[in-house]
Amino acid sequence: MARDNTMEVRILPHAGPIAVRTVIPRLVYASYVPGLSFEPARGGAAAQGSNQNAPTPRNLIEGSIGCAVGQGAQCLGPVPAVANTPAVGTSVAKASQVHGNVTLTHNGVTKPLSAGDSISMGDTIASGANSGAFVQFADNTQLTFSENARLKVDDFVYDPNSNEGKASYSWLTGTFEYVSGLMAKHENPDNVGVQTGYGCICIRGTEFIARHPSALQTEIDLIHGTVDIVPKQGPGTKSFDAPVAIMLDRWGPKAAPLTQSQYNAIKVTLSSATASPSARR
Secondary structure (H helix, E strand, O other), X not given: OOOOOOEEEEEXXXXXXXXXXXXXXXXXXXXXXXXXXXXXXXXXXOOOOOOOOOOOHHHHHHOEEEEEEOOOOOOOOEXXXXXXXXXXXXXXXXXXXXXXXXXXXXOOEEEEOOOOOEEEOOOEEEEOOOOEEEXXXXXXXXXXXXXXXXXEEEEEEEEOOOOEEEEEEEEEEOOEEEEOOOHHHHOOOOOEEEEEOOEEEXXXXXXXXXXXXXXXXXXXXXXXEEEEEEEOOOOOOEEEEXXXXXXXXXXXXEEEOOOHHHHHHHHHHHOOOOHHHHHHO
């Protein structure tokens, strides 16, 4: 329907004896969450014939839209319930430990990051020289940043009832360690991924360290789990099982052996960030 059309709908709740008629000025499928948003009528006045006990936006989302009449109206099918779906700006993680000069860019404003600070979808975390941080997300995903690292939280939607959701990060510079949370253990590599300059690290129940051994190469040292590498150029998707060192460049990924002792030696480079979280795992 047109942007400003007004339509009358009959809400058929999943529970309850009667349907409720109400006037909804605009129903919009949000671009960043799989649900509906609701905007009141302009001027705040209730439309004629609407019920003062009309469903709230939450009720509307959890019910069904049945018969609809009026200019531009259409009959729609059931609308699924949407739970725990954060909007942009909603906290999705916290910084548990911070060492040295670490910043958080939120809504275009950069400020120092401190232990206990919240991190939201769309935020960018950056560490300076001899600095680092330990960040834990709502599904228990853990990120440990070494010095001169920079990463953006592009997307993070998590339902704690089912442990399902999606997460996407953009890794820009530096070194970090990633330990999967509950979402990635559903083994859908399309749902959780880290974007790099050469492709996506698609994650399925994983622990790895990502770093840049040279300006033209990315290295993923995978010690637990499985990742799918989706290069921007070159061959198609390739799956790798731990333990393995994955070298990713413009020609695609290549595998090399990796031992636990080698991984531990690489992990020492993260010790300046936060030694305590590493010791807990």
